[in-house]
Amino acid sequence: MPSPPAPRARLRPLARLARALGATVWTGRAGPPHPRPRWLEPRVPEFLSLLPFRTIDLVFVADLVLAFFLAQIDSIGFSLTTASVIPLVLVLRTRWPLAAWRLSAVLSLLATGTDGGDVPVTAETGVVYLLTVYAVAVRCERHIILGVWMISSAGLWVIGIVFASDVPGVTLIGIALVTVTVLFGYNVQARRTAAGRLAEEKQRSEQALAGQAVLEERARIAREMHDVVAHHMSVITIQAEAVPLKAQGDARLLEEGLGEIRTLSLAAMTEMRRVLGVLRDGEGRTDTAPQPGLGRLEELAATARTAGLTVTLKLGADLLGLPTAVSLSAYRIVQESLSNAMRHAPGSAVTVKISRSGDELNIHVSDDGGDRAAAEAAKAGRGKHTGHGLIGMRERAAMLGGSVWAGPTGKGFAVTAILPIMEEA
Known part of the structure; x- marks a missing residue:
């Protein structure tokens, strides 16, 4: 019979859960933001070039507009607490999503049941909370995302029991909305991460291809120069050894032999210039003199x-x-x-x-x-x-x-x- 698991092994899942919840509530940090698409972060027009920033974050602008709109609603007839905190939550959401979620969770608890309606959580508080949950799902690690979902679901369940909402299934609807938001945000994170890795792989591939092209070009240069230099230098070396023996002190024969060596040297220089002229062009088509054939x-x-x-x-x-x-x-x-x-x-x-x-x-x-x-x-x-x-x-x-x-x-x-x-x- 298999032996029962050791006490420590049975406690490991609980320890992991405790670490996840602790990171969610206190110690966790969000990851770096992913680059936004260009249509979400356009450049500043030229007539606004004196501004201290070069791009406009449309997501941040939308958060500010939404914060102003919700604050106006709250100031008319709801809670002054939410009216003062909602703008802060939306401003923090982009840069510090986990801190914004923590603040939003506290705000939701404070605003629960304050409007006297059938639904214990106000609409504006729920919208802001879901936005912070989405920001966490896009930027944080999986164990923190799981902790946010668990705390949110447990909190909605407790609120539904304590306030005994008259609307049937309101707790389940809230948990479903949080779950869909978490899954959607994590899917966006996975897609952005995959796109980033693909871009890195593409960059590494381009660098490898560039390095291979450099090596091929070096091999091409070495091959061409070897063919030109080795042939002509072999002829010149043999001529230099043979001319003194052939002349045997005859000035005319010695002059003719040196003239042949000079002619061969000029021919070698001409062909080397021709080869280098072709090698300087990536496609080998700009040299005016034809290659030998x-x-x-x-x-x-x-x-x-x-x-x-x-x-x-x-x-x-x-x-x-x-x-x-x-x-x-x-x-x-x-x-x-x-x-x-x-x-x-x-x-x-x-x-x-x-x-x-x-x-x-x-x-x-x-x-x-x-x-x-x-x-x-x-x-x-x-x-x-x-x-x-x-x-x-x-x-x-x-x-x-x-x-x-x-x-x-x-x-x-x-x-x-x-x-x-x-x-x-």
Whole structure:
């Protein structure tokens, strides 16, 4: 048989109820107000710009109007006590809802049965009390809201017994009104809280998207700069090493070699300016000079030949009219492949094959590895790490929905890429 609950466990619900009632009557505090919709808090017109506030709280204005109206009714024929306290309750309702409810509860007890009618609570006192209950339900925690409902229901039940109202069901009607007000106010609070959390999630999502956009832009800049700098610097480095050996003291040959290095340096600077010009624009459309494409492969091959490579181009006949993104990515993949050949297989023979097959562009770049020592160095170097160049090639292909394969073939190395051809919007 299950053991009976311990005495402390039986007392826990009573302790929670006592804490809830204590917070409701004395220690509890309301939460911060929720932002009002714009139509409830419009901006002050320009001709009233000298006022100390910038917006008009229409809810507070309505409370003041209602307070004035009810005070006028009380001053005519009801209670001077309610006439003096009702405006204070409505003024406190917006900023200190729990304090306003406490004051309203005391006011309701003092005004009970003073008008001599069948209903023990006056209409104006009941309206003010329900407004304070609504304010509490909108701003306070659940245990305080429950305490307000319990105290209100118990108070109405006691009033109905003490004054023995002649109106049937008046106590039940009062409890029902309080219950509906509590449920409505709590529903408004839940909706405003959910809207606030949704706004926070949206803000966090926008910040995350902005951070992701920054990282993507950094990756884009790094990829473009790597393709430009790595290729041209590889050619310039090889030329700088080869020119003194080729000249062997001949001033004319040395001058020609330095002239070639200067030409390559100017070409690298020009392309870097072109790349930066495109990267500064969010959509890449404001640069006056076109980005390189397959139409400049002959120029790219000529530059690689000055660095000692033997480059053979085998291009298909239907490569004209490709989308700009596809043509640029294909150019960069070939450029990076030639740069790798310069670094890892100097003096090698490189074959570049590009053909179009339906809606795909096929790219294949392979080298023979040069001499045996260079081929072994290429295999060792390329086998240990992929490097940023191969990563950049794969990223470019992935952006278009394509793929890249790279690896050693015999003594040399080969890169194969397939890029889907998608027409630009």
